[in-house]
């Protein structure tokens with residue numbers, strides 16, 4: 001992709017607009033030369049007649065290292081370790097997020113734009129605290145920035161971009177995490193096992209429902 | 212070889228598979244043309260694979276609309292095979308593979324009831340069918356015997372929703388927890404519930420195994436417990452030695468003799484080479500799916516048939532319809548943090564409430580629309596301890612939960628996974644003249660065949676039915692002790708869609724309706740075209756009215772009846 005095309009990418013334009021608003025230094029673009037890269041790369045989907053018994057991801061993952069590091073931090077803020085299940089990073093869910101946002105389908109392309117530009121906005125906030133990237137901040141600073149974002153989303157005061165960024169991040173992390181063995185065990189999916197007969201719910205569940 | 216064919220059947224789905232099966236069983240030589248490739252659930256289905264094993268956790272994409280593992284090749288958009296719109300919104304679902312859509316359909320096989328065949332007599336609207344329930348009943352019995360199904364005790368059937376007799380139907384599985392609550396709520400509302408007639412075996416049949424209550428039927432069933440056309444029709448038909456199959460054959464024109472009154476064969480595209488080929492037989496049966504049947508007839512123009520073949524009535528492509536569908540997502544507080552238990556079942560609803568308002572009661576209620584709708588718990592959407600998937604499970608659980616993350620999010624997931632579920636309703640549609648397809652004068656598919664152009668408009672009566680459906684769902688939710696999390700009807704209306712986009716329930720039928728007169732119908736009661744004596748249509752195109760019962764059992768029963776008619780004529784002519 002040529003320099004020119006890259007500069008014209010919607011992400012780039014949005015970052016520039018944001019910077020104007022935030023009054024951030026022009027050095028930003030030099031610091032993050034890859035932030036919107038490959039967003040426009042046309043990759044191949046898997047087509048309509050897939051070999052379901054040998055699934056393959058037909059596209060390359062496209063997030064850069066700093067984006068992945070940022071996401072790893074955020075993933076663990078969204079899904080932290082507790083006594084019932086591990087955190088998102090333990091199960092490498094960020095890798096799935098990379099697969100998701102790199103996919104050549106409209107829903108995922110839209111998510112990519114939202115997430116890449118959302119990460120850029122978090123970096124701008126990190127800049128104000130003299131860190132180059134969000135992941136360079138210390139854990140308290142990271143948690144504080146993310147919590148402020150979450151609270152503004154909850155209160156409805158976040159910008160439409162931040163709102164969508166947060167919603168989609170949570171959705172993709174939840175989707176990635178709760179479809180793993182550990183995630184399914186956490187919420188209690190106990191199916192996908194062949195049975196002789198289906199006899200209905202256990203007594204204790206019937207009692208709960210009064211049926 | 213071609214000369215030996217007595218019947219050419221186009222399409223191998225519900226209608227075409229049944230046609231080939233019945234004919235070959237009677238010793239008739241059949242050539243089956245199928246646009247897609249060979250497909251056999253025994254080897255092609257992915258049953259136990261988890262979302263984790265697929266790209267994007269198996270979520271739907273433009274390539275695979277219903278998910279990576281869905282047993283469907285095609286969907287709403289197919290590269291190089293477009294369609295266009297002349298008004299309203301319509302989406303055309305296609306499956307291009309041996310067995311058609313039967314590999315992934317919901318297997319719900321209710322019978323139409325006696326009233327459903329005489330909507331005109333009942334309401335003064337639309338037209339009646341040219342046959343009655345009594346005429347089709349023996350065919351329902353015979354089809355059900357071949358496909359196998361579970362269903363409710365027929366003695367408990369409600370008015371106008373007849374059920375399969377005891378000597379045919381198999382025992383249903385027990386209801387799930389959410390369905391027991393659903394049944395209790397319906398009872399409070401004076402609505403009866405029962406097992407939903409479903410083409411899934413709970414006991415072995417003809418070498419096919421019983422369901423093991425673990426996987427999703429829309430991915431196909433490699434043990435043969437769920438009915439599909441290949442397992443139940445095409446494989447046995449091949450065993451007779453009477454069936455030849457050409458896959459990768461896209462039929463686009465019915466050939467006729469000089470009189471234009473006799474079909475002589477079919478012209479098709481060989482998808483591998485792009486070559487145009489012709490095959491000939493004594494009879495031609497179209498069963499490529501309703502919309503495609505109308506398309507082929509309209510594209511089969513000739514000097515004798517300038518408006519398309521079998522179209523002297525001008526009715527080809529007219530009166531297409533789809534089932535109305537809407538749902539609510541609800542929260543059952545008693546099930547918060549409920550103990551995990553296995554809710555997979557047969558992956559389809561185990562029970563339902565057939566339409567309950569008739570005659571005076573219906574009038575008293577003010578339900579001013581023809582037919583009605585049925586109620587069921589949605590097996591795919593919401594949590595209810597079902598198989599986790601991103602949009603259908605977690606998307607609902609996160610809906611409207613703004614700013615949630617961290618420990619609170621994890622707690623939220625544990626609390627709601629078993630306590631959110633969908634309740635849904637499928638309703639009839641009042642067939643109207645504003646829903647039709649024509650041929651686009653400009654747009655062609657990748658083989659140069661003109662494509663269909665759809666026009667869609669729900670009627671005022673549909674609107675009233677939709678409002679009623681939505682109202683009942685809210686009452687049902689209340690009686691289940693639930694709060695409403697999401698309302699699909701409301702969301703559709705806000706999006707300017709009314710109920711939903713036409714075609715999106717994937718029950719699109721009509722386009723070659725049958726009737727008592729060549730003036731207002733394309734086919735007679737045996738699905739034979741009025742204009743071309745040896746040409747039949749055996750998919751969903753012959754439908755006259757659209758009720759709340761899923762159409763496929765009736766498609767197959769009519770196909771079998773048409774097959775009997777062909778067999779009789781072959782015998783009579785001593786051919």
Ligand SMILES: Cc1cc2nc3c(=O)[nH]c(=O)nc-3n(C[C@H](O)[C@H](O)[C@H](O)COP(=O)(O)OP(=O)(O)OC[C@H]3O[C@@H](n4cnc5c(N)ncnc54)[C@H](O)[C@@H]3O)c2cc1C
Nearest residue numbers: 222224225226246307311312317318319462717750761763
């Ligand atoms: C998600 C989903 C769930 C459903 N659930 C239910 C349900 O529970 N109950 C129910 O009754 N119905 C259900 N349906 C609808 C059901 O699938 C259809 O009613 C039924 O399959 C229609 O049968 P058919 O023979 O008309 O067409 P199909 O089954 O679609 O078969 C048509 C065949 O013709 C072939 N073909 C098409 N064009 C050509 C051509 N030009 N030349 C040669 N071959 C051609 C196709 O490749 C295909 O194999 C569901 C549908 C979907 C998509």
Ligand code: SF4
Nearest residue numbers: 422423426428432437
């Ligand atoms: S639920 Fe039963 S019928 Fe359906 S695919 Fe699984 S085993 Fe087959």
